[in-house]
Amino acid sequence: MEERMSGFCITKARNISSNGSGDSNSGNKCGRWNPTSEQVKVLTDLFRSGLRTPSTDQIQKISSQLSFYGKIESKNVFYWFQNHKARERQKRRRVFVDDEDMMIRREDNLSTSARYFSEINQVNEQERVIETLELFPLNSFREGESDKLRFQSNECKEPTPFSYTFGTEMDHPPLDLRLSFL
Amino acid sequence: MEERMSGFCITKARNISSNGSGDSNSGNKCGRWNPTSEQVKVLTDLFRSGLRTPSTDQIQKISSQLSFYGKIESKNVFYWFQNHKARERQKRRRVFVDDEDMMIRREDNLSTSARYFSEINQVNEQERVIETLELFPLNSFREGESDKLRFQSNECKEPTPFSYTFGTEMDHPPLDLRLSFL
C-alpha cells in the first residue's frame, strides 16, 4: 500500500463526480467546499511551482479549470491559497522555534535533559516563483513520532492553579510551571 | 447516514515507528503526539487558569517547558488549546442543539439529556477566561486595507476542454495545467 498518497487513496467526498444525477451537492449539507483529490493536486502543484498569491484573474481561470473536477468557486481558490501560504509560514515558524526549544529556564541541574531531539528535518522547498509547472509528487510534512505512556486512571485531582508541586515521582529537576514563564 | 465519511485521505501520517521503546513509552507506534500525563496536567491547568488562546510566543514557551516531560512540538500545544477550547464550546452548544434535536425522537426520554447535564455541570468556569495571564505585549497588529476580493461565482463556466493531460493514471478530463492559461 502506498503510504504517501502515491496513487489516490482518496475515496473522495460525496458531492462530486461520482454522483450520478444530482450532481452538485444534492442532499448534502451544502456546507463548505470539499475539494476533490484532483483539485487539491492541481492547487498544490501550482503552489509548489511558485504561485502564491494569484490575482483575481488567475483565480478565475484556476477555478474554471478546476470546476471540471467538481463544484468549486473562485473564493475557494482564493481561500485555498491564503490558507496554504499562511500555514506554510506558520509551520515554518513553529518548527524553527522547536529547533531551539530546549531552553529550560531553570537549569539548576539538568541531568536528564538533552535527549529530546526534535528532529526537525526538511522543511521542504523554498520555491522561487517559477512559471513552469512540473507536476512532481508533492511531499507531505512528516510528523514527529512521540513517546509516552498512557495508562493510569489515577486522577491527580489537584486543581492548584499556581505553584505547581507535582506529587508524583519525577526524576527531573523542578520545572517552573507556574505560568510565570509566560 | 450516507453523508460524507472519509473525504480524502491524501495526506501524511504513515507510521514512522522508529521508536525504540527506550523511552518512557513502550507501545507507541504512530506519528501522533501522545501527551504524557504531566503534560496534560500542565496544559489543563493552564487552560483552567484562563489561558485559552496562547500567543505564538506563549506556545513556544509552553512547548519548551513541556518538552521536559516528553517529546512535544509547538504545534501540539497549539492544537491542544485549539481543540480544548473548541470542544468545550462545542459541548456546551451540543446541549442546546440537543434539545432541539430531541424533537425528532421522543421527548419522554430524559435520561439521555441528563447525561449531558452532568457533563456540562463540570464546566462552570468559563466566565473567567483571563486570556492573558501576564505577558509582554505582543504587537502582531498591523493595519492595512481590508479589502476582500469580490468573488464572482463562476458557476457553470466553460471548462474549456483543452487537449493536454498531465500524465497520470486517472481518467480525468483533459486539462491544461501548465500555467499557460494564467
Add this chain to the structure above:
DNA sequence: TAGATATGAATGAACG
C-alpha cells in the same frame, strides 16, 4: 473484536 468515545491533526472559512 467491534463499537463507542476521547482526542490529535487538518483545513475551509472568515475575521481584524
Add this chain to the structure above:
DNA sequence: CGTTCATTCATATCTA
C-alpha cells in the same frame, strides 16, 4: 496577513 473558529478526519483508548 496573522489569527481564530467550526467541522471533519484519523487514531488511540476504553469497554462490553
